[in-house]
Amino acid sequence: MNVPLFTPNRQNQELATELRAACNRVFDAGAFILGSEVEQFERQVAAWHGAPAAVGVSSGTDALLASLMARGIREGDQVIVPAFTFFATAGVVTRLGACPVFVDVCPACFQMTAESFAAAITPQTRAVIPVHLFGHAADIEGIVKVADAHRIAVIEDTAQAMGAEVGGRKVGSFGDFGCLSFFPTKNLGGFGDGGMVLTRNARDAENLRQIRNHGMHPKYHHHHVGGNFRLDALQAALLQVKLPHVNGWLARRAQHAARYQAALSQHPRVGISRVARCDENCSAADCHGDSGMAILLPHVREGQTPAWNQFTLRVTGGRRDALRDYLTAQGVGSEIYYPIPLHQQPCFAFHCPDISLPNAERLAKEVLSLPIFPELSENEVEHVINAVIRWLDAL
């Protein structure tokens, strides 16, 4: 049996009739740039999140970039970002001439903590981009509290975490900006690139609407320089079909995660990073996997409901690549998100000469993500579990 890491078209095929109808609607209307399809979809996504406003953009990356531009981030400014995330989180900062300041993450939950953020603040700090990595919420309440006290803008990178909740409230709605991605592998996967910015206040929303359209307002008057960061009408029409299904898909992801947790945690060489709060006791042996465990299961922070965009193991003892090779041989797809922490990327060397962020560096060597997309069958999940257990038994 072959179990792919991800395959978007199982989900899309199930909705083929409605999706084709949405295409035809846009085709017949003949209006392809912004317009009512995008406006409707923006209202639906804002309501889904309990956010006051939402602005459709061309990608998750452009959602982050436009948010920084909306607050005028520029050369000389510092923006605090976790070192363990997808490249886009920090790339957008550098593109504006500002400086990404990398902070370490918690080794148990993989997220930036309020403490590591607070410790990195300087008089030049203008914004922070907490990432809800792998669909798990960062300590967004703690981070917003610190940011508010220092008048720092909070731009939540919610690309992987649409639907994750903290205290019953959706992530992306806590900060000044919540940036979503509709890249096909995300929780609401589109047909190409697309993104959205959730905003709390009308001024930011208006700024974003201008920035995504070359900073233009009114027509052919440009008070600031924006870009072409528009969401396509076609994309918005297709995503309107998929949005009502997201909760069902998230429930399927959670079921798969629960099965992985239940089956794998039975094994004597499998543990969980047990820390009461992620930022406490991170040197505990089980947290660092020095307690004889070969695999550590994902740690779910208290008070949050994850959106399980990824199911990411820590494989300790230098065995990660061996497990990956074994899974590949067994027909199980897996991926290393992410093999190099951002502060060690050559393109950022200029910003971070010689900094050391041990948790991020360690995770880059240990993490391995398993298939968890909603349409996996029971048999496929079982095949993955059995393959991991066979590998553990042979240790």
Ligand SMILES: *Cc1c(COP(=O)(O)O)cnc(C)c1O
């Ligand atoms: C996918 C992703 C992005 C970028 O989204 P795109 O739509 O691919 O531009 C940004 N941050 C994180 C954490 C992501 O996973």
